[in-house]
Amino acid sequence: MNAQENAEKISAPSEELIIEIVDLHKWFGEFHVLRGIDLNVHKGERIVVCGPSGSGKSTLIRCINRLEEHQRGKIVVDGIELTNNIKKIEKVRAEVGMVFQHFNLFPHLTILDNLTLGPVWVRKIPRKEAEETAMLYLEKVHIAEQARKYPGQLSGGQQQRVAIARSLCMKPKLMLFDEPTSALDPEMIKEVLDVMIELAQEGMTMIVVTHEMGFAKSVAHRVLFMDFGSIVEGNSPDEFFNNPQHERTQLFLSQILH
Amino acid sequence: MSRPMENVAAGTAKGELKPPLTKVGVFGWIRENLFKGWFNSTLTILTLYCLWEVGPPLVNWLFLDAVWTAGSEACRAADGACWSVVVENIRFILFGFFPYGSQWRPLAAMLLLFGLLYYSQDREHWKKSLLYAWVVGLFLMGLLMRGGLFGLESVESTKWGGLPLTLLLSVFGLTAAYPLGVLLALGRQSRMTGVRWLCIVYIEAVRGVPLISLLFMSAIIFPLMLPEGVTFNKILRAQAAIILFTAAYIAEVVRGGLQAMSKGQYEAAESMGLNYYLTMRLIILPQALKIVIPPTVSILISAFKDTSLVVIIALFDVLKTTKSVISDPEWMGFSREAYIFVAIIYFLGCFSMSNYSRRLERELKTD
Numbered sequence: 001m002n003a004q005e006n007a008e009k010i011s012a013p014s015e016e017l018i019i020e021i022v023d024l025h026k027w028f029g030e031f032h033v034l035r036g037i038d039l040n041v042h043k044g045e046r047i048v049v050c051g052p053s054g055s056g057k058s059t060l061i062r063c064i065n066r067l068e069e070h071q072r073g074k075i076v077v078d079g080i081e082l083t084n085n086i087k088k089i090e091k092v093r094a095e096v097g098m099v100f101q102h103f104n105l106f107p108h109l110t111i112l113d114n115l116t117l118g119p120v121w122v123r124k125i126p127r128k129e130a131e132e133t134a135m136l137y138l139e140k141v142h143i144a145e146q147a148r149k150y151p152g153q154l155s156g157g158q159q160q161r162v163a164i165a166r167s168l169c170m171k172p173k174l175m176l177f178d179e180p181t182s183a184l185d186p187e188m189i190k191e192v193l194d195v196m197i198e199l200a201q202e203g204m205t206m207i208v209v210t211h212e213m214g215f216a217k218s219v220a221h222r223v224l225f226m227d228f229g230s231i232v233e234g235n236s237p238d239e240f241f242n243n244p245q246h247e248r249t250q251l252f253l254s255q256i257l258h
Numbered sequence: 259m260s261r262p263m264e265n266v267a268a269g270t271a272k273g274e275l276k277p278p279l280t281k282v283g284v285f286g287w288i289r290e291n292l293f294k295g296w297f298n299s300t301l302t303i304l305t306l307y308c309l310w311e312v313g314p315p316l317v318n319w320l321f322l323d324a325v326w327t328a329g330s331e332a333c334r335a336a337d338g339a340c341w342s343v344v345v346e347n348i349r350f351i352l353f354g355f356f357p358y359g360s361q362w363r364p365l366a367a368m369l370l371l372f373g374l375l376y377y378s379q380d381r382e383h384w385k386k387s388l389l390y391a392w393v394v395g396l397f398l399m400g401l402l403m404r405g406g407l408f409g410l411e412s413v414e415s416t417k418w419g420g421l422p423l424t425l426l427l428s429v430f431g432l433t434a435a436y437p438l439g440v441l442l443a444l445g446r447q448s449r450m451t452g453v454r455w456l457c458i459v460y461i462e463a464v465r466g467v468p469l470i471s472l473l474f475m476s477a478i479i480f481p482l483m484l485p486e487g488v489t490f491n492k493i494l495r496a497q498a499a500i501i502l503f504t505a506a507y508i509a510e511v512v513r514g515g516l517q518a519m520s521k522g523q524y525e526a527a528e529s530m531g532l533n534y535y536l537t538m539r540l541i542i543l544p545q546a547l548k549i550v551i552p553p554t555v556s557i558l559i560s561a562f563k564d565t566s567l568v569v570i571i572a573l574f575d576v577l578k579t580t581k582s583v584i585s586d587p588e589w590m591g592f593s594r595e596a597y598i599f600v601a602i603i604y605f606l607g608c609f610s611m612s613n614y615s616r617r618l619e620r621e622l623k624t625d
Binding site for chain 1: 520523525526528529
């Protein structure tokens with residue numbers, strides 16, 4: 001079965017749009033980092049974004065939860081347009097989970113407290129209930145026995161799994177992954193990818209910036225290649241890997257698939 | 259290259275070899291720390307010689323030949339330290355001009371304060387009930403000092419002095435300066451230009467002048483600006499000056515802590531939908547304040563000792579009362595003993611703060 005069928009077998013995306021990006025431009029000072037991005041993401045869709053460093057892929061996903069501000073264009077997430085309105089931004093952020101390259105767990109709190117913080121303070125869920133949910137998700141990422149420890153006592157792979165569980169506790173509609181395995185030792189990459197694949201199997205909408213092409217092949221609906229701030233090519237994994245259209249895509253693939 | 263297999267087997271087969279006698283235990287310590295090499299050994303011998311020369315005479319002067327309770331004539335006749343200057347004048351040194359018969363009141367107030375402080379040490383006790391305990395305690399302390407109710411003689415604040423005054427100025431000063439300093443530090447980082455500039459100007463202006471000049475201004479210049487007849491309690495003015503001064507220094511130290519925070523922490527908090535207030539309160543400040551405990555405690559210790567500057571506005575803190583005792587003709591010439599005593603008081607205060615901060619750091623360690 002080819003990759004596309006595989007991805008479809010896991011779960012097909014629905015028709016409903018969850019992200020609408022129209023003519024997105026962003027500058028860092030004089031540097032034009034995002035040059036006219038147009039992207040529609042459907043609910044349940046899984047997109048992998050790849051490209052050379054400096055291409056703007058991290059910046060793109062960080063614009064989606066307003067960790068970066070865009071200067072031109074429109075971004076609509078879950079029906080809410082991202083502008084300077086703080087209240088709207090916070091609403092969007094509660095529905096968009098983010099997993100960072102360097103985990104960014106809160107070192108002064110236990111694992112359990114890391115997970116219950118969002119639900120208790122943002123969703124106003126009672127502590128007992130939040131803790132039950134947290135334990136559920138810790139079991140899901142196979143790390144329940146570490147609940148009372150501190151992040152500093154865990155390995156990188158364990159920390160990243162906790163980070164994923166922390167985002168999941170907020171029950172987000174969409175998850176963004178910014179190079180989730182790039183800071184991990186090779187032995188730990190698999191355990192994190194496995195968790196992400198399980199997540200995919202449950203139908204979570206995911207946008208993943210990564211170099212793990214195996215992951216792209218097995219679960220992505222679409223693979224996007226970005227270079228110099230624009231989306232050069234975007235296709236189903238089959239088409240993308242076997243039939244790259246643009247020269248730059250072909251060059252990139254030859255460099256990373258060795 | 260790995261060790262030959264025979265040696266490995268020999269070590270484990272023959273049993274544990276004991277280290278040589280002169281390398282471990284007491285001998286080992288002495289050899290390692292006191293006599294390692296020529297320079298080290300020479301220093302050790304020199305130090306031992308100095309201790310030999312200075313030690314016995316010092317012990318003689320401090321304890322063996324000292325006069326403890328006799329009057330000033332006996333002191334002048336003796337060779338040793340005159341601790342009577344402290345013992346005879348202890349009530350003035352500790353309580354200043356507070357009415358003699360009511361001096362149990364400031365004593366009780368101080369004991370109450372020490373009790374509350376001791377109880378607050380333990381982080382397990384940091385609950386709402388502690389807050390109530392402090393409110394009640396502060397009210398009681400105020401009542402004991404001020405009087406006027408329940409048959410207690412009314413004592414104006416102008417008569418408050420000595421150790422209670424030092425403690426009052428320090429405890430309130432430091433407790434108010436810390437949150438103010440944190441707010442200033444946050445304001446300094448603010449993206450709102452007006453707030454940021456206000457904080458910068460405040461911090462730089464206050465850091466640019468000595469505390470003594472702020473006390474001077476608060477006592478002399480500030481009343482001139484008030485309308486006719488409006489007076490401000492002198493202790494209150496000194497208190498305000500100490501708070502405003504210390505807050506500026508704490509602000510800069512806290513700002514350093516905030517800058518040490520990685521952006522990732524802010525981003526993780528924000529990406530969950532936490533607003534500014536919650537991000538600061540739950541994530542950033544707990545970490546940043548923990549990092550800067552050492553310099554913060556240094557500032558607080560300095561502020562505690564700086565309360566002695568209120569002498570400039572004619573308030574009788576514990577250092578001033580001590581000075582007054584030795585300007586008395588009867589006790590003139592025994593300044594050494596009096597200052598040693600007040601130094602011990604300051605040392606006890608500063609050392610407990612320092613000790614507590616070390617303990618706090620240990621308890622808050624999570625890695």
